[in-house]
Amino acid sequence: MEVSIESSALENLIQYYHDKKLAHAYLISTNNIAKCYEVLLKVIKNIFCVNEYVDNCNKCSLCHLIDVHNLPSLKVIEPDGTFIKKEQILELKYLFSKDSQYTKENIYIIKNAEKMNKESANTMLKFLEEPDGDVIGFFITNNKDNVISTIVSRCQNIDVNFTNSDFEELGLNEEEYNNYLDTLNDYLTKIEMEKSKLILYNKECLGEYTKDDIKILMQMALKKYKEALNNKILGKEIKDNLLFLDKLNINNLKKKVNLLIDYLKELTYNVNLDLLLDKFVIEMEAINNESL
Numbered sequence: 001m002e003v004s005i006e007s008s009a010l011e012n013l014i015q016y017y018h019d020k021k022l023a024h025a026y027l028i029s030t031n032n033i034a035k036c037y038e039v040l041l042k043v044i045k046n047i048f049c050v051n052e053y054v055d056n057c058n059k060c061s062l063c064h065l066i067d068v069h070n071l072p073s074l075k076v077i078e079p080d081g082t083f084i085k086k087e088q089i090l091e092l093k094y095l096f097s098k099d100s101q102y103t104k105e106n107i108y109i110i111k112n113a114e115k116m117n118k119e120s121a122n123t124m125l126k127f128l129e130e131p132d133g134d135v136i137g138f139f140i141t142n143n144k145d146n147v148i149s150t151i152v153s154r155c156q157n158i159d160v161n162f163t164n165s166d167f168e169e170l171g172l173n174e175e176e177y178n179n180y181l182d183t184l185n186d187y188l189t190k191i192e193m194e195k196s197k198l199i200l201y202n203k204e205c206l207g208e209y210t211k212d213d214i215k216i217l218m219q220m221a222l223k224k225y226k227e228a229l230n231n232k233i234l235g236k237e238i239k240d241n242l243l244f245l246d247k248l249n250i251n252n253l254k255k256k257v258n259l260l261i262d263y264l265k266e267l268t269y270n271v272n273l274d275l276l277l278d279k280f281v282i283e284m285e286a287i288n289n290e291s292l
């Protein structure tokens, strides 16, 4: 399993399990419940996979049942409306009163553990206190302060924080991000590689784009040039789908980073977008001519 720094605290659980050092209950505090849940499912598959686990195992029936949310010994509870209700915990208790037929332990995951109200938390506590070695519980929360303290104190606490992906940082979904990236790739490749009729490229590539679109493109470009600059300084190879980045030297990249910062500032003012973009390509070209 590929271990990222962000989720390594979760992936450590695999070893703990095999060393028989896994606690009976974990409270996982995270900034991204969905991602955390996804990694946790991988951890569970890794532990119980019938084969030697490989990422996205879909050969064994156990991993398959987890993928289709239909493994009887894995119960996932999420808020039913505003709260996680007492009835949901009672149902869990009932289900897990029998030994697991599928995995060595029964496993439950409580998503948004901060949404357990007093009643459900009290029911849960009794369940936690029963010394039943054959149950493993995971409480996931993005607001640990609101999780009832008696639950917090009975769980092993771990933190799992994720950095946002590029598209989340810009408030886009993945598809929107990729569309912008295609345009950006086309536009910048023309500016950097085909050095004639530069101003025409604005109409050709960005014709229908609004000021907000241009702002997003410039933010993306800034990030790309900054990363390329850092890699150049560190002497690392630049692996990016903007292929021309590798051909630019440190000085050139530095100037373009500053240029993009300036243009992002200008975009917050009431400027004529066409004139601004014309000026932009001319200044990009000037930097390339200086660095020849």
Ligand SMILES: [Zn+2]
Binding pocket: 045, 049, 050, 051, 053, 057, 058, 059, 060, 061, 062, 063, 064
């Ligand atoms: Zn498997």
